[in-house]
Amino acid sequence: MTTSDHPADAATTDHAVDIDRHVRIYITVFVALMVLTIVTVTVSRLHLPVAMAVTVALIVAIIKGSLVACYFMHLISEKKLIYAVLALTGFFFIALMALPSFTVSDGYWMR
Amino acid sequence: MSDQAVAGHVAHEVHHEELGFWRKYVFSTDHKVIGIQYAVTGLLFLLFGFALMMLMRWQLAYPGAALPLIGPLLGEARMPGGTMLPEFYNELGAMHGTIMVFLGVVPLAVGGFGNFVLPLQIGAPDMAFPRINMVSYWCLFLGGITMLGSFFVPGGAAQSGWTSYTPLAVIAGTGQTWWLIGMIFLITSSLLGALNFITTTIQLRAKGLTFMRFPFFCWAQFVTAFLLLLAFPPLEAAGVMQLMDRVAGTSFFMPSGLVVSGQALTNAGGGNPLLWQHLFWFLAHPEVYVLILPGMGIVAEIIANNTRKPLWGYRSMVYSLVFLGFMSFIVWAHHMFMTGMGTAMAAFFQTTTMIISIPSVVILTALIISLWGGSIRFNTPMLFATAFLPMFGIGGLTGLPLGLNIADIPLHDTYYVIAHFHYVVAPGTIFALMAGIYYWYPKATGRKMNETLGKIHFVGSLVCMNVIFMPMFIIGLAGVSRRLFDAGTAYAFAQPTMHWNVVSSWGAWIMALFQLPFIFNFFWSLRNGEAVGDNPWEATTIEWSAPSPPPHGNFLGVPQAYRGPYEYSVPGAPRDFVPQYEA
Amino acid sequence: MDIPYTVVARRDTGLTNGKIGIWLFLASEVMLFGALFASYILIRTGAPSWPRGDTVLDVPLATLNTIVLITSSVTMVMAWASLMRHRFGMFRIYMGGTILLGLVFLVVKYFEYSHHFRLGELPSHNNFLAIYFTLTGLHGLHVLGGMAVNAYFWGPGAKLWKTNPVWFTNRVEHSGLFWHFVDLVWIFLFPTLYLL
Numbered sequence: 107m108t109t110s111d112h113p114a115d116a117a118t119t120d121h122a123v124d125i126d127r128h129v130r131i132y133i134t135v136f137v138a139l140m141v142l143t144i145v146t147v148t149v150s151r152l153h154l155p156v157a158m159a160v161t162v163a164l165i166v167a168i169i170k171g172s173l174v175a176c177y178f179m180h181l182i183s184e185k186k187l188i189y190a191v192l193a194l195t196g197f198f199f200i201a202l203m204a205l206p207s208f209t210v211s212d213g214y215w216m217r
Numbered sequence: 218m219s220d221q222a223v224a225g226h227v228a229h230e231v232h233h234e235e236l237g238f239w240r241k242y243v244f245s246t247d248h249k250v251i252g253i254q255y256a257v258t259g260l261l262f263l264l265f266g267f268a269l270m271m272l273m274r275w276q277l278a279y280p281g282a283a284l285p286l287i288g289p290l291l292g293e294a295r296m297p298g299g300t301m302l303p304e305f306y307n308e309l310g311a312m313h314g315t316i317m318v319f320l321g322v323v324p325l326a327v328g329g330f331g332n333f334v335l336p337l338q339i340g341a342p343d344m345a346f347p348r349i350n351m352v353s354y355w356c357l358f359l360g361g362i363t364m365l366g367s368f369f370v371p372g373g374a375a376q377s378g379w380t381s382y383t384p385l386a387v388i389a390g391t392g393q394t395w396w397l398i399g400m401i402f403l404i405t406s407s408l409l410g411a412l413n414f415i416t417t418t419i420q421l422r423a424k425g426l427t428f429m430r431f432p433f434f435c436w437a438q439f440v441t442a443f444l445l446l447l448a449f450p451p452l453e454a455a456g457v458m459q460l461m462d463r464v465a466g467t468s469f470f471m472p473s474g475l476v477v478s479g480q481a482l483t484n485a486g487g488g489n490p491l492l493w494q495h496l497f498w499f500l501a502h503p504e505v506y507v508l509i510l511p512g513m514g515i516v517a518e519i520i521a522n523n524t525r526k527p528l529w530g531y532r533s534m535v536y537s538l539v540f541l542g543f544m545s546f547i548v549w550a551h552h553m554f555m556t557g558m559g560t561a562m563a564a565f566f567q568t569t570t571m572i573i574s575i576p577s578v579v580i581l582t583a584l585i586i587s588l589w590g591g592s593i594r595f596n597t598p599m600l601f602a603t604a605f606l607p608m609f610g611i612g613g614l615t616g617l618p619l620g621l622n623i624a625d626i627p628l629h630d631t632y633y634v635i636a637h638f639h640y641v642v643a644p645g646t647i648f649a650l651m652a653g654i655y656y657w658y659p660k661a662t663g664r665k666m667n668e669t670l671g672k673i674h675f676v677g678s679l680v681c682m683n684v685i686f687m688p689m690f691i692i693g694l695a696g697v698s699r700r701l702f703d704a705g706t707a708y709a710f711a712q713p714t715m716h717w718n719v720v721s722s723w724g725a726w727i728m729a730l731f732q733l734p735f736i737f738n739f740f741w742s743l744r745n746g747e748a749v750g751d752n753p754w755e756a757t758t759i760e761w762s763a764p765s766p767p768p769h770g771n772f773l774g775v776p777q778a779y780r781g782p783y784e785y786s787v788p789g790a791p792r793d794f795v796p797q798y799e800a
Numbered sequence: 801m802d803i804p805y806t807v808v809a810r811r812d813t814g815l816t817n818g819k820i821g822i823w824l825f826l827a828s829e830v831m832l833f834g835a836l837f838a839s840y841i842l843i844r845t846g847a848p849s850w851p852r853g854d855t856v857l858d859v860p861l862a863t864l865n866t867i868v869l870i871t872s873s874v875t876m877v878m879a880w881a882s883l884m885r886h887r888f889g890m891f892r893i894y895m896g897g898t899i900l901l902g903l904v905f906l907v908v909k910y911f912e913y914s915h916h917f918r919l920g921e922l923p924s925h926n927n928f929l930a931i932y933f934t935l936t937g938l939h940g941l942h943v944l945g946g947m948a949v950n951a952y953f954w955g956p957g958a959k960l961w962k963t964n965p966v967w968f969t970n971r972v973e974h975s976g977l978f979w980h981f982v983d984l985v986w987i988f989l990f991p992t993l994y995l996l
Binding site for chain 3: 343412415454499
């Protein structure tokens with residue numbers, strides 16, 4: 107296969123050269139994730155009513171997930187094509203989550 | 218024939234060491250070899266699925282009659298005294314559908330045509346991930362072996378329809394477990410293939426080949442790949458859950474209080490059979506577009522080439538294709554109108570289904586208008602491609618009442634549905650695939666198939682397809698249900714239409730005879746067909762700039778696109794076509 | 801024959817083939833786990849009663865596992881960062897740590913599962929357990945798969961660093977994306993199953 111490319115190409119591989127700044131971000135995100143984990147477990151012990159418990163848990167999970175996606179997976183600085191694929195996937199993911207439930211609850215099956 | 222395809226190993230690839238027989242022809246990473254492997258596998262399974270159907274058609278034409286010669290060969294367990302058992306009929310039905318869809322059409326249309334033609338048409342040396350390509354074929358192969366093997370387990374192969382509805386499929390025999398395992402292999406194959414196609418199309422297209430200069434075939438394969446990538450995983454998840462229900466005793470799909478043969482089941486219950494239907498149809502609706510889109514792509518190429526005119530409405534066709542792909546994900550519950558759905562969700566799915574008919578009509582209309590004013594050459598590929606148009610028209614139009622929830626009530630699960638979807642897939646997609654075989658055979662082998670045999674194949678198939686499926690609309694409108702072992706013998710309302718079953722069956726058996734010229738032609742032409750050069754059809758797209766057959770690496774130079782894909786009959790040009798790849 | 805844009809990004813998309821390939825694969829995985837979450841919603845909302853997660857499952861142990869997996873995500877991205885800084889030794893350490901943490905995760909899961917089995921709490925017992933075992937089981941298989949790929953890059957695959965360091969770095973990045981995704985799924989799985 108191709109041998110090692112000349113230095114100019116290292117910059118066109120997926121990330122820029124200021125790795126040190128990235129490493130500091132990784133550590134910050136790690137701390138945030140730990141804190142949020144403790145938060146979500148603590149909140150769960152309050153035994154909130156279901157709707158509220160689900161909402162809070164979901165919000166915390168979305169924040170944690172976004173941190174992992176944006177910073178560990180470098181999504182915050184990804185290319186448009188990747189965003190497009192993920193947006194499309196996200197739309198169908200929501201359809202898959204919502205439509206079966208709406209259909210069953212709107213129907214006569216469970217009554 | 219694969220020898221011919223790969224033996225053009227051009228000498229300029231000096232640094233490439235000679236591969237042994239196994240790496241070159243069996244575990245090859247060359248997209249052309251893999252494409253041929255997929256195509257041949259697909260064709261063999263189409264033939265096998267066809268054979269299963271011909272057996273079914275005996276029972277439907279002459280319910281309860283002993284089948285001479287073949288009947289006794291199939292054993293006492295399935296055909297005691299040569300007469301078909303209901304369980305065997307169900308086995309045939311479930312496996313006919315499964316094999317035709319997942320082991321026949323998709324491997325041929327996507328794995329075969331996609332793999333062989335796409336890289337050549339975009340001017341690429343191969344797929345982006347050649348080794349993943351090879352793995353995807355062998356996953357298909359394993360899936361196929363599993364499905365075939367399921368016929369030999371106690372109780373036989375899957376018998377719960379290709380749709381494997383629960384709870385029936387959960388309490389069914391061992392063959393269903395094999396079906397589920399087979400599906401997991403097949404789904405894996407499609408997922409790997411899909412990400413390869415998408416990456417290749419975006420990244421490896423030649424210089425100057427912008428998306429709006431793509432041949433329509435490339436667009437069709439590109440959208441199809443997205444459908445496979447995003448729609449298959451939910452079925453994989455559902456398959457795992459059904460396996461858990463069958464093997465681990467879970468109750469994902471098993472409601473409480475089920476009684477089977479007088480015995481109450483001892484599982485935990487609390488499951489929902491509709492959950493299976495939602496997950497299954499979430500895949501299976503986009504799947505039907507996977508079945509049709511490559512066919513539309515093939516037909517578009519052949520029509521442009523044989524009318525010596527650009528396609529009419531290329532831009533509209535592309536936008537329609539993309540919109541169709543997107544909509545295909547949110548129409549699925551039109552397969553579930555009869556499951557007790559409320560009016561709000563029925564209205565939602567009816568609306569999305571009506572909307573999705575629009576892009577299909579746009580594409581079909583554009584293809585029809587493309588014929589107008591053309592200098593039409595009626596060679597075999599063109600005959601099949603042109604016949605596709607009215608056949609797909611019939612299939613598509615007859616789908617409309619099924620998509621309207623009220624009209625669906627008397628039609629759901631009748632022969633009307635069977636007629637509708639067979640029109641789109643059989644004289645629809647399969648005709649397009651036949652057209653594609655006749656069209657690209659010279660590129661793959663360096664020889665043309667015989668025209669006379671091709672025309673016999675075409676006329677016989679066209680007539681027979683209509684003889685088989687048109688009567689099914691009549692039977693269905695009379696109210697005869699599908700999947701009836703006795704074809705409706707037990708129902709008084711079915712009696713006036715029973716004779717149509719005999720007509721359909723003879724249509725099927727005669728159609729088998731008309732495939733013989735094709736099979737003979739396919740092998741005979743390898744050695745005896747008219748030898749051709751790079752561009753026997755005087756076509757404009759990039760694959761025709763490669764040698765026939767192309768060597769490893771595909772092109773002698775580095776291809777580049779200078780113009781759109783259908784520059785036929787350009788005023789002032791020296792010939793009636795200006796290739797996309799010529800400076 | 802060389803496939804273009806394996807190592808160097810294509811100018812108009814700004815991406816290498818592998819980067820697109822792995823994201824497409826992850827998109828399909830989103831739909832896979834999405835289907836299971838959708839199933840969870842349907843089954844739970846249709847059930848007459850549903851136990852709260854902490855009454856059936858071991859929350860402290862799972863919290864530990866959450867911390868383990870998140871830490872392994874950090875070591876994974878640090879493994880890649882080490883390659884970007886041309887520190888192969890540090891890559892080995894961080895990647896080794898990632899694999900080890902993955903192993904810890906699976907061992908903890910083994911203890912969780914065997915505890916349930918001993919109590920007769922099998923998947924067939926009720927739908928809560930059915931979806932719990934299926935979701936965490938599939939997730940666990942993905943952890944195992946990720947560990948296998950990571951072990952390959954830690955061990956025999958590391959030869960590529962000498963002949964094509966840029967390609968090797970990219971491949972580790974792609975493997976890292978898969979690993980982070982596995983962590984991401986757990987971030988949603990954990991509250992869904994254990995805390996609600």
